[in-house]
Amino acid sequence: MQFPPVKDQMDILLRGVAEIIPADELEQKLQKSYETGIPLRIKLGVDPTAPDVHLGHTVVMRKLRQFQDLGHTVVLIVGDYTAQIGDPSGRNKARPRLSHEQVLENAKEYQQQFFRVVREDRVEIHYNGEWFSKLPFSKVTELMGQFTVAQMLEREDFHNRYASNSPISLHEFMYPMMQGYDSVAIKSDVELGGTDQKFNVCRGRDLQMYEGMPLQIGMFMPILLGTDGKSKMSKSLGNYVGVNEPADVMYHKIYNLADSIVENWYELLTDIPMEEIKKMMADVASGALNPNVAKDRLAKNIVAQYYGKEAAEAAATKEKEIHSGNAIPSDAKECKVETGDYKALDLLVSIKAFASKGEARRMVQNGGVKIAGEKLADPMAEVKIAGDDKLLVQVGKRNFFKVNF
Numbered sequence: 001m002q003f004p005p006v007k008d009q010m011d012i013l014l015r016g017v018a019e020i021i022p023a024d025e026l027e028q029k030l031q032k033s034y035e036t037g038i039p040l041r042i043k044l045g046v047d048p049t050a051p052d053v054h055l056g057h058t059v060v061m062r063k064l065r066q067f068q069d070l071g072h073t074v075v076l077i078v079g080d081y082t083a084q085i086g087d088p089s090g091r092n093k094a095r096p097r098l099s100h101e102q103v104l105e106n107a108k109e110y111q112q113q114f115f116r117v118v119r120e121d122r123v124e125i126h127y128n129g130e131w132f133s134k135l136p137f138s139k140v141t142e143l144m145g146q147f148t149v150a151q152m153l154e155r156e157d158f159h160n161r162y163a164s165n166s167p168i169s170l171h172e173f174m175y176p177m178m179q180g181y182d183s184v185a186i187k188s189d190v191e192l193g194g195t196d197q198k199f200n201v202c203r204g205r206d207l208q209m210y211e212g213m214p215l216q217i218g219m220f221m222p223i224l225l226g227t228d229g230k231s232k233m234s235k236s237l238g239n240y241v242g243v244n245e246p247a248d249v250m251y252h253k254i255y256n257l258a259d260s261i262v263e264n265w266y267e268l269l270t271d272i273p274m275e276e277i278k279k280m281m282a283d284v285a286s287g288a289l290n291p292n293v294a295k296d297r298l299a300k301n302i303v304a305q306y307y308g309k310e311a312a313e314a315a316a317t318k319e320k321e322i323h324s325g326n327a328i329p330s331d332a333k334e335c336k337v338e339t340g341d342y343k344a345l346d347l348l349v350s351i352k353a354f355a356s357k358g359e360a361r362r363m364v365q366n367g368g369v370k371i372a373g374e375k376l377a378d379p380m381a382e383v384k385i386a387g388d389d390k391l392l393v394q395v396g397k398r399n400f401f402k403v404n405f
Contacts (some may be wrong), residue, residue, distance in 0.1 A: 002037070003071045003307055012066050013219075016059070016268045018195050019068045021202065021218040029189055029217060039072040043188035043216070045128075045179055046076065046114075047083035048106035053113035055238040055302070056224040056233030059268045060192050061117040063221060067190075068122045073403055074116070075124045075186050078107045082178050083134040084288035085171055100129075106214055113243050116306055124186075131185045132178065143177050146210050147203070154177070155199050180204040182331060188216040189353065190268035195220045224268060229258025246330035248322075251315035259291055270301045325373070338379040339405045342383045344369075353395050363395065370394040 002008065009030050020026055044064055083103045111125070152173050153159050161168050163194040165207045176199060181206030183191060191201045201218035208215050223232050226239025233240045238292075241253045257265065261348050268276045280297075283289035296316060307388035335351045342350070345357045348369065354360035363369055364379040371383060371393050383391075391403040 003030075003034045003039075008077060009034075009070050012070065013063070015220060015274065016221065017063075018221045018222040019198070019218075020221070021198070025217050026190070026219070028399040033072070037064055040067070040189040041073050041075050042067045043077065043183060043186060045082070045182055045191075046110065047079040047102055048110045052235060052335040053110060053243050054233055054235065055227070055269060057241065058117050058243060059221045059224050060194065061114065062269070063192055063219070064118050068119050072122075073124065074117075074122060075188065076128065077182050077186065078110075078125065078127045079179075079182075080104060080107065080127045080129045081180075082128060082175060085175050085178070088148055098158050110323050116243055116312070126186060128178070128182050128185070133304070135181075143181060143207065143299075144174065146206060147173075147177060149173075176203040177207070178202045178265070183216050184208055184211050184213065186212065189214070190217045192219050194220065195382055196223065196224050206331050215247055222264075222268065225258075225261050225264070227253055227257050229261045241302075243306060245370075247303050247311045247315040248329055249331045250306070251299045251303050251320055252322075252329065254302055254321060255292070255295050255316075257298070262294055268296055270298070272301065301393045313327065318382070327335075327390070327401075328400050329398060333401050334402050336404045344371070344381045344383055345379050347371075347403075348385050348393070348395075351393065351401050353393060353399070353401055360366070 006027060010027060029040055032038075044060060056358040064273040068074055079099060080103050083106075085099060093241055105129075107380060115123075153162055158168055158172075160166075178374055179200045180203035182188075184207050188208075190205065191204055198218065198220060201216075201220075205215045205218070216230045225231065226233035226237060226243065228237075228239040231237055231239060235242075241250055245253075256263075263277060266272060266280075269273065270277075280289065284291045284294055291312070300309075300316060303315050307315075318327050318329075322329055335349075337350045338348065344364065345360050348354050349357055354363065355367075360369075361379045364376050367375060368378075369376040373393055390405070391402075393403055394399040395401070
């Protein structure tokens with residue numbers, strides 16, 4: 001197979017990368033691949049402990065796609081066995097154990113979203129149960145013998161838990177060995193992961209060395225901050241953008257991104273040349289360009305990756321219509337309440353628009369609530385509801401509740 005020149009591959013692959021271990025070996029592997037015509041095997045291991053994929057996950061997926069477009073082979077390992085342990089990386093307690101059936105169900109949904117970024121025609125998919133279900137116990141103890149307790153306790157997460165007398169189960173020590181052995185099983189040349197995966201990826205090199213194999217390279221991508229610009233993107237924190245969210249919802253979240261991380265998102269989530277991004281950010285900093293113009297372009301670019309340019313333009317138009325009161329967002333919440341007459345505050349709490357009447361009253365007094373398109377002025381107003389009524393409640397600019405009775 002004919003690959004692009006190594007320098008061109010390096011220019012593409014190094015964009016946005018936080019660290020490569022060892023730093024000098026990627027170019028050597030690419031050169032050998034170029035000379036022999038044999039694609040590199042690029043490994044990503046995932047534990048489908050939850051089915052949802054957000055843009056934070058796609059940072060690594062986009063790097064996989066770059067390798068594919070350069071002619072290399074992506075090997076996706078679905079951790080149907082490792083997920084039952086749960087990766088302890090960055091955790092202050094053991095993960096809850098999942099059943100094998102739950103892991104397999106999550107894996108189906110994960111793969112559907114995975115292939116919205118990565119080309120399906122250049123992926124090998126393996127479940128690590130293929131080898132772990134057949135691995136004799138004597139081999140397990142042999143592999144565990146390649147690691148020490150002291151080595152495990154060098155990890156920040158285990159060290160902190162040990163220092164605070166938080167329990168560490170012995171099965172958690174098996175996780176790095178299992179992830180490392182995945183690299184042996186599929187003969188990985190490069191393993192991708194976030195910066196929190198460094199310890200585990202390096203264990204793959206240890207076990208490949210033990211087995212007398214060529215050693216993989218670890219390529220680590222930065223952790224994407226969520227829309228708040230403060231914490232790692234996470235569904236539980238509400239600062240995420242899901243790849244399966246409707247186009248208008250995706251656009252809205254990106255358009256309202258914290259200013260401090262716009263450039264970083266451009267680098268990690270788009271293919272716009274870095275020189276162009278730097279110039280745009282300099283214009284924003286100098287006041288020559290409105291920051292909302294940069295966010296609009298970013299939002300349209302990312303939405304177009306998943307839904308096409310036409311849908312991205314439509315999402316931007318819908319955002320304006322929602323703010324002018326002429327449209328309802330796709331993530332409007334559906335809710336039901338019993339038929340009857342309600343005080344406005346009671347209704348707002350019943351549909352979970354607010355946690356308390358006091359919170360609801362303050363928003364009403366600030367003019368931030370509309371019922372059936374009319375601004376609610378009196379928090380004690382009565383809302384009369386017949387059996388077949390449907391009601392639209394708006395809180396703030398973009399929180400909508402479709403109330404069925």
